[in-house]
Amino acid sequence: MAKPEGIPAPAVRRLSLYLRQLESLRESNLRSVSSKQLGQALRFTDAQVRKDLAYFGQFGQPGIGYNVDELIARLRGILGTDRTWNVLLVGAGNLGRALIAYRGFAKRGFEIAAVFDNDPAKVGATVSAERGLTVRALDELGAVVQSLDARLAVLAVPAAVAQAVADELFAAGVRGILNFAPVALHPPAGATVVNVDLAVQLEQLSFNVSAGSERSEYRSDGG
Amino acid sequence: MAKPEGIPAPAVRRLSLYLRQLESLRESNLRSVSSKQLGQALRFTDAQVRKDLAYFGQFGQPGIGYNVDELIARLRGILGTDRTWNVLLVGAGNLGRALIAYRGFAKRGFEIAAVFDNDPAKVGATVSAERGLTVRALDELGAVVQSLDARLAVLAVPAAVAQAVADELFAAGVRGILNFAPVALHPPAGATVVNVDLAVQLEQLSFNVSAGSERSEYRSDGG
DNA sequence: TAGTGTGAATGGATTCACAGCC
DNA sequence: GGCTGTGAATCCATTCACACTA
Numbered sequence: 001m002a003k004p005e006g007i008p009a010p011a012v013r014r015l016s017l018y019l020r021q022l023e024s025l026r027e028s029n030l031r032s033v034s035s036k037q038l039g040q041a042l043r044f045t046d047a048q049v050r051k052d053l054a055y056f057g058q059f060g061q062p063g064i065g066y067n068v069d070e071l072i073a074r075l076r077g078i079l080g081t082d083r084t085w086n087v088l089l090v091g092a093g094n095l096g097r098a099l100i101a102y103r104g105f106a107k108r109g110f111e112i113a114a115v116f117d118n119d120p121a122k123v124g125a126t127v128s129a130e131r132g133l134t135v136r137a138l139d140e141l142g143a144v145v146q147s148l149d150a151r152l153a154v155l156a157v158p159a160a161v162a163q164a165v166a167d168e169l170f171a172a173g174v175r176g177i178l179n180f181a182p183v184a185l186h187p188p189a190g191a192t193v194v195n196v197d198l199a200v201q202l203e204q205l206s207f208n209v210s211a212g213s214e215r216s217e218y219r220s221d222g223g
Numbered sequence: 224m225a226k227p228e229g230i231p232a233p234a235v236r237r238l239s240l241y242l243r244q245l246e247s248l249r250e251s252n253l254r255s256v257s258s259k260q261l262g263q264a265l266r267f268t269d270a271q272v273r274k275d276l277a278y279f280g281q282f283g284q285p286g287i288g289y290n291v292d293e294l295i296a297r298l299r300g301i302l303g304t305d306r307t308w309n310v311l312l313v314g315a316g317n318l319g320r321a322l323i324a325y326r327g328f329a330k331r332g333f334e335i336a337a338v339f340d341n342d343p344a345k346v347g348a349t350v351s352a353e354r355g356l357t358v359r360a361l362d363e364l365g366a367v368v369q370s371l372d373a374r375l376a377v378l379a380v381p382a383a384v385a386q387a388v389a390d391e392l393f394a395a396g397v398r399g400i401l402n403f404a405p406v407a408l409h410p411p412a413g414a415t416v417v418n419v420d421l422a423v424q425l426e427q428l429s430f431n432v433s434a435g436s437e438r439s440e441y442r443s444d445g446g
Numbered sequence: 447t448a449g450t451g452t453g454a455a456t457g458g459a460t461t462c463a464c465a466g467c468c
Numbered sequence: 469g470g471c472t473g474t475g476a477a478t479c480c481a482t483t484c485a486c487a488c489t490a
Binding site (some may be wrong): 058 | 450
């Protein structure tokens with residue numbers, strides 16, 4: 001699969017958005033789509049769309065556009081979502097339990113397959129009866145990573161312990177962490193951290209609103 | 224307050240991270256901090272830190288660094304978090320109720336002050352007894368925006384209705400939306416949308432992990 | 447005609463490097 | 469000596485413009 005080498009990170013972020021949009025277009029039974037159409041829906045230029053896709057190959061037909069089904073398949077392959085990922089969740093607090101209930105992950109191929117918490121009062125509790133998820137202690141981490149072949153984790157623990165837990169996850173073989181703790185994590189070489197700090201996102205809004213921006217602004221992901 | 228004019232959006236995003244880090248440093252009773260220290264904690268260069276801050280004024284003392292308390296106050300003023308914001312939440316599903324329970328917002332000056340849902344089965348339900356939050360129907364939107372002087376909203380509704388609800392919010396006077404729906408919203412002029420699509424963030428991880436990046440990667444916010 | 451793919455040009459953001467200050 | 473603030477230089481991403489194709 002294509003290496004991140006030489007590919008702008010913003011382009012990869014947009015790839016996910018293209019995929020999402022294409023899936024929505026397929027719902028409308030659209031067979032093909034042009035870079036212009038795709039761009040307009042997402043507020044990007046057509047050149048941007050073509051350039052982004054061109055980093056990964058030649059998917060379009062001049063004069064026609066891109067075949068929706070084919071492009072979806074290609075993008076899934078590139079993003080690695082042509083399979084299901086077993087994802088670990090660490091932290092069974094309010095946010096963690098919400099993420100378990102949230103349907104959005106499984107819909108896109110990310111299955112929360114195990115839940116951990118170091119609070120003895122929570123260990124053993126059932127957090128999803130239908131999926132048979134009970135809270136485990138962190139010392140089971142290594143064994144579970146092996147048995148589930150889990151390479152991704154969601155971290156929803158207090159900031160004070162986030163780095164320590166992240167270190168344990170990486171040591172156990174996890175390669176990517178989606179971090180909800182409001183702290184800057186330092187991943188080892190070969191590993192990736194993506195941060196989601198909801199308060200930070202709201203601050204971007206309050207900055208724009210208090211500054212009284214005249215033009216409308218649109219930001220993908222907080223990205 | 225400083226207008227967004229001419230200020231790079233990435234710089235504003237980092238401002239929030241500086242603020243968060245500074246608050247953590249203050250916990251450790253640190254009086255002053257250099258751009259180098261601040262940068263190392265967050266994995267930015269010292270020049271980056273100085274340049275970002277310089278967009279908004281001269282806050283540092285040559286030879287010394289930045290006064291932690293003062294810089295915190297300044298950044299709060301710039302970001303607009305030197306006051307409390309009343310935030311509306313639309314969508315009382317799994318994700319919405321989790322966001323109500325989540326403590327991270329209020330800690331940083333964002334108070335979820337009203338909750339809406341257009342499902343009649345949910346209207347009237349108490350979603351936070353201690354804060355006296357009950358679910359309201361969307362037709363109360365205009366009146367509530369006025370009485371709470373609410374300019375920010377969190378959108379946690381299904382993708383299919385997100386744009387329609389966003390339009391109502393903007394029409395009622397909301398100026399910024401934190402959007403959890405997996406769809407590209409089109410804000411009117413003068414308004415801002417920040418998107419948080421958790422599946423998109425996980426896809427960034429699966430891309431990096433399947434592509435087998437050799438170097439470690441660190442991403443603030445998703446972007 | 448409609449639309450891709452891509453080198454060249456542009457525009458922005460980051461880093462460098464250093465004058466000036468504590 | 470240590471550190472800020474900032475023009476200059478560099479780096480990177482986006483946009484332009486067009487040859488080429490269906």
